[in-house]
Amino acid sequence: MPPRIALLDVQALDLERDALLARRAALPERQRLRDLAARATELDQAHARCLQERGAVNRQERDWANQVEDLAVKAQELEDKLYSGTVKATKELEALQEEVRGTRERQGEFESSQMETLEEIDRLDAEGVDNRKAREQVDTDASATRDGLARAEALIDEELGVLAGRCEHHRQDVPSTILVEYDRLRGKERLGGRAAAELAGGTCGACRVRLPVIEYNRIRNEPDDVLAHCPRCSRVLIRMQPGAGTAEEVT
Numbered sequence: 001m002p003p004r005i006a007l008l009d010v011q012a013l014d015l016e017r018d019a020l021l022a023r024r025a026a027l028p029e030r031q032r033l034r035d036l037a038a039r040a041t042e043l044d045q046a047h048a049r050c051l052q053e054r055g056a057v058n059r060q061e062r063d064w065a066n067q068v069e070d071l072a073v074k075a076q077e078l079e080d081k082l083y084s085g086t087v088k089a090t091k092e093l094e095a096l097q098e099e100v101r102g103t104r105e106r107q108g109e110f111e112s113s114q115m116e117t118l119e120e121i122d123r124l125d126a127e128g129v130d131n132r133k134a135r136e137q138v139d140t141d142a143s144a145t146r147d148g149l150a151r152a153e154a155l156i157d158e159e160l161g162v163l164a165g166r167c168e169h170h171r172q173d174v175p176s177t178i179l180v181e182y183d184r185l186r187g188k189e190r191l192g193g194r195a196a197a198e199l200a201g202g203t204c205g206a207c208r209v210r211l212p213v214i215e216y217n218r219i220r221n222e223p224d225d226v227l228a229h230c231p232r233c234s235r236v237l238i239r240m241q242p243g244a245g246t247a248e249e250v251t
C-alpha cells in the first residue's frame, strides 16, 4: 500500500479510536455512579442526623418519665396522708386535696409530654428504617450500574483492540520518519488528534490554507518518505497521488 494511503488509513483509524475512547470516558453509567455515590452520602448524613436526634429525644423521654414517676409517688403519698385519717381539720384537708389535684394535674401534663416524645421516637425510628431501605437500594443500583459499565467498557475495549490491530497493520506501510512525526503531532492538543491532512488541489485538508503554487508543486513531487508540513497548522501533509490526474497540477 502506498505510504500516503496507509497514513490516511492510520489517521482515520486513530480518529476512530479517539472517538471510542471519548465514548468510553463519557459512558452514562459513570455519571449514574457519581449520582448514586452522592445520594449514598446524602442518605448517610441524614441517617447520622436522625440517630443524633433520636438520642436527644430519647434522653428527653427518660427525663419526662422520671418526672412522671416522681409526681406519681408524691401524689400517692399525699393521697395516703389524705385518707389516713390523721388530718382532721377541714381547711387542712381542703389544702391537701388541692395539692393532690395539682400534683396529679402536673403528672398528667408531663405524661402528655412523655407521650409526644415517644411518638417522636417512633417517627424517627420509621425514618431510620426508610433511610436504610433507600440506602440498600442505592447499593443495589450501584452494583447493577457497575456491572453495566463493565459490560459497556468490555464492548468498547474489544472494538479498540480490533482498531489497534488494523492500525498497526497500516503503520507498517508508513516510513518510520513520518510515523515518528505523526505520533509527535498526535500528542499536540491543539490538533485534536488529527496529525495528518490531505493536500489536495494545493489546499490543506485540515485548516484549508492554500499553499503557494511553487511550494505545492515542490511538495507533491518529493518522494513519499520526505516529510511535508502544512505552513499554517503544521500537520503532516499527505500528498495525493502525483500524476493521478492533470487536474491536480497547479500552475
Ligand SMILES: [Zn+2]
Binding pocket: 197, 204, 205, 206, 207, 208, 209, 230, 231, 232, 233, 234, 235
Ligand atoms: Zn493545515
